[in-house]
Amino acid sequence: MSDLLAGPAELAGGLAVHGADTVDRSAAAPVREQLVAREVPARLAAKDPTLWGPDAAAEAQVRLGWVDTHERSRELLPQLAELVEELADLDHVVLAGMGGSSLAPEVIARTLGRPLTVLDTTDPGQVRAALTDRLDRTVVVISSKSGSTVETDSHRRAYWQAFLDAGMTEAEAARHLVVVTDPGSPLEATAAEMGVVTILADPEVGGRYSALTAFGLVPAALAGVAVTDLLDDADALAGSLAQDRDNPGLALGAALGAAATTGRATVALVSDGTGVDGLGDWAEQLLAESTGKAGAGILPVVVESPDAPGATGPDVLTVSYGGALGPGQLPGVEADVAVNGSLGAHFLTWEYATAIAGAALGVNPFDQPNVAESKENTARILAAGAPAEAPTFTEGAVEGYAPAGAPADLAGVLRWLLDGLGDDGYLAVTAYLDRRADAAVAGLRPLLARAAGRPVTFGWGPRFLHSTGQYHKGGPPVGSYLQVTGAVTDDLPVPGRPYTFAELQAAQAAGDRQALADRGRPVLRLHLTERAAGAAQLLDAAKGTRT
Template sequence: MNPVKALEQHGQAIWLDFLARGFIAKGDLTKLIDADGVKGVTSNPSIFEKAIGSSDEYDGAIGAALAQGDRSVGELYEAVAVEDIQHAADVLRPTYDKLEGRDGFVSLEVSPYLALDTKATIVEAERLWAAVKRENLMVKVPATRQGLPAIKQLISKGISVNVTLLFSQKVYVEVAEAYLSGLEALIANGGDPSHVASVASFFVSRIDSAVDKELDDKIATANDPAEKARLEKLKGKIAIANAKIAYQDYKRLFSGDRWKKLQVCGAKPQRLLWASTGTKNKAYSDVVYIEELIGPDTVNTVPPATLDAFRDHGKPRASLEEHVDDARAALKDLANVGVSLDAITDRLVTEAVQLFADSFDKLLGAVAFKRETVLAGGIDTQKLALADDLAKSVKEHGEDWRNTGKIRRLWDRDKSVWTGTDEDKWLGWLTSAAAEKAKLADYTEFAKWVKARGFTDAVVLGMGGSSLGPEVLAHTFAQQPGFPKLHVLDSTDPAQVRTLEHSVTLGTTLFIVSSKSGGTTEPNVMKDYFFARVGETVGADKAGQHFVAVTDPGSSMEKVATEAKFARIFHGDPTIGGRYSVLSPFGMVPAAAAGIDLGQLLDLTMAMVRSCGPDVPPQENPGVQLGLAMGCAGLEGRDKVTITSSKAIADFGAWAEQLIAESTGKDGKGLIPIDGEPLAAPSTYGNDRLFIDLRTDGESDAAHDAKLAALEDAGHPVVRIVLKSADAIGQEFFRFELATAVAGAILGINPFNQPDVESAKIKTRELTAAFETSGVLPPEKPALTTADADLYTDESNVAALRKAGADGTLDSWIKAHLARTQSGDYVALLAYIERNAAHIDTLQSMRLAVRDARHLATCAEFGPRFLHSTGQAYKGGPDSGVFLQITADDANDLAVPGQSASFGVIKAAQARGDFDVLTERGRRALRVHLKGDLGAGLKSLDKAIRDALN
């Protein structure tokens, strides 16, 4: 007789430890059932990973699943796995029926990630049971300390369980107790135990591998030949001995009065199943773990190769109860020679949980790769070109993130991923895209209202993330027919406020006041000004219908908007900080007002959210990979994150700049984003750069591409991101948000607070309060006064600059200031003037002159808008900045209704507050206050900078 088939005569069932789609579809499983009497199938992550990742067998199934709509990697895996399990269960159903539910089972694993979480294990097991909808399913639950109560609970609910990762006799008794207690609870609640089955999967060969290693170590150090022989005799014997004693426990547990009461009600015994029965040591018989463990009411689950071997030369016999005394003696002898089997089995459980999680990582990585391949037309691509040392660091940190499950912990809002302070309170952005999709009907209604009102313009009044996100949308998307043109105002500069006012028609303009707390100075004074101006234009009683507010629930802005009868109030999510808010109402309300297709924007965004999800391992996770590159580069001194963007998405860098700087620049650490610097030859740069280049598919710039390639060839790290179209900008919002959070974890900081921004706000409030009291800002003494400019800094900087050669001229002070730069520094121009094309060009000219002459990174920022973004990194980040603040007399100030402080006074207070915090932090800072004509003053400063560099 076929040796496999002959096992039936000994009461043992053979299950196959293998499952694949083609194997079932081609009838191979059916053949094994018919020829060998196979009575069950088990699956595990390793089997699925090989089938999915190493062949095209599942490509069609994955493609078909995605054709019905995109889904997360975990959902995609489960869809194909459940389908396979169902097919296998259907093939085995005749066996199940014939044996009246005593066999014919297929096993499906609960996620290995949940092995130490009782509640989550129960929830997932129940969900899988419901999804498969097959009576002959067993859900695999590990025999961990947390798994034991889950086993009892699931059995009590009538769910059949395959208890896996079982090594210890002691734990086996606890597993059987959980099964028995579960049956008793089921019966007590009126359930029918006849439809419940369970196996306790006792792992075998891994025990011998672990024990033999310890025995070999002792043999290597033993001097007595008799002792060596004694140790040698124990090798290859312990796993089988352990199993034989466990079987004696099985007979006892399922034969007494307690069991008989359950049996009368129709309960089936929980059979012992021998798992891990493929021989790992080639010195042993390839069928030893079948031949020596044959007995009634047991199962042996074997891989295909072992099944083939036993069919070829296996010798069935009733071996399980042979030499039981010898088994006990072997276990006792093992303890006597100083090897603790309990310690080994405890370690094996821990290792097995990790190994199964590792296998699941590989499996989900393979599914993620397949998903990305199928959705190639819908997901922005990313390519990292890193030098060997940085690539090694990224790989090592990535492996740490995988081993410790940090991406899952991040999505679970575990603050220990960072500093363990309050990070868990600021992670609403992880699910904001999905949350906004649920509000599409409301946004559609709002968009119709905007269009019906005939608004020609929509203006966002905000600062930081609440303004820079909408600004990207305004520059990226063309004006939609019938909808207003979207503008952004994020300045208290009187000229800039006036320019915005002149660019719109007040009577047909919608103002969107964006302020999370409602207490931010800039949105409030901008609102006060334009509310009064609109009231003068359309009537005070109608002004509110030209305003909507976006603010957190219960904020002071909500109260103001209610009292002023704003047309709408949209609530933000209090768990989302401003710089992470673009995919929340702070970005979506302006987008809806502008007629942007939010359904398409969010659908495209969700593709990236899924690609960066908790079920995508770090190696395949684009957000994690970018974050690891940024963080590891920062640790290696490449902390100047240089962002270049193509024309279609040119404004993205300004948004990414504020996100990265405000999130990572603190505690003396951080990344300094560099936006707006056009690429130059590799020799222009120091070794402190990481380049991130974004462009849309189809945009070509041969000169730019050549420079990027040259930088890569020279050893600079380069990240290339290609958007499928500008419409996919939401994907990059999310990728960079996740990447920045990951980089913060690598740097060891809290990426969600902004302590130094708050410090500047406090200084500003103190100065404006002094103005309200006295009618003037507190006096300040210049370090130098000339006809064209006044220079200011603190005593420490004055002393250092005079020592470096500063005398009675502007040129000498600028030269001394720039002479303080060192390798690895950056130079930041902080201009509190109107942000217009001419001034942008002038600052660009200055910064590039510095970059090219000193080979330093440079920033060109306009105040006060940068205060809520890069201002954090400049004050709280690494002390590598050399700051030149530029202020000027306002040609024409602008009053703020209801306040004594004008826009010019508020801007001046902000500039001084900003500068005071810089000097208090010991930064190398110099302020140049230009007098008279601003254009002429900027030209003289430009000349002074160029002269200083010669």
């Protein structure tokens, strides 16, 4: 890292990108030179929708508002200040949203040290824990761009019923909800019927690019964040976006594109410990969902620490991120590219870089053509019921549901899954569990990455369906999938719906398995019949896969 920081940096608006030029110039035809020759920086800053080809132009035409949404978002500031003052007695802020509606606010709150409960799950245990936490002091931000997100609609229904069951009138309950959605969405109409305050988001910004719109700013402001600072940070950087030089977004985007087209399409996202907390989870969605389509894409891997398995490798581009850097080196961080600066500048830089990488890869960075597939499968399963499945083996508190020909024991089937990755595959671990109570399961990622010697990602379901789920289905067809589910001992109804949260969660898991299996890729499901014991057993088995 010290050698990296000693070299030239691309700097603007207080954000610096180190090492990008070296990565780009390692390609036979540097990407940046090609982009500049096409006048891409100026055209992107001017929102030219033709940059990604004729097939993408119609989508890009209505999705480029992120380039300057930080300017329009200032119009929200008086409304946000009034809302914060009006709801000052409600000091427990819950955000019910998925994907782009939840990831950026979570990063903002974690980085700036403000309390925010993010509810982006259908696990009944996690939902119940949120519903029973300081209900009388809770304000719930219901965030959905489309206004029809099934998880968020279920959260809205559950909270509304909880408020009424606590003895509130409908008018009192309505005060505890704030809706953020696009103009004209079904949720806008529902909120009006309920008497709930609605703040409309920028309709020309896609969900994963919406950090500096109402989706990011409303929950952050209610949590006590000075959101004006985020907009100021982005504004300080924005002037660089049209430039051929001194443009950090261009430098990062060219490096991502050059690496992806020269054998390093896996990007390890590593926090350098300098004060930007959780940005990797947000950037993971941005990169995976924007580029993972048409058989191409950048595979982001969020690693736990600079020395975690998978942080480096011959076909890995290691990108560290953080806040302001002091003099000297940061021990243990061996990055190819380092990105450091304020959070608002980070958001705009990574969005710009992702759009640039899409141009280099020849994909539309604004659509998500495969995301609906798992949703449609889920709806069919909820309507018709889940297909009957029998475990291929049972071992302690773990039931295995493995493809034909796989070993019938836990250690053996994990080794079989890893051995099948070959020289170009990756493993995606997806856990339809409680990411608070079952947090230990995330320890599977580094254990399996060390054993595999290949990229291993980890995602909580259904959260990842709004993120890396697009890459799993639309990216290079070389993935293998380990799905972990768990028994539910205390279910929770979804008010006004003919299913419970556990049934919805199970249908989402089954729907995603079906979408993956239909592509002919290996899918192993491990079901924890007793969660704590099964998780411990699974982690022990993963430790035993080391070679």
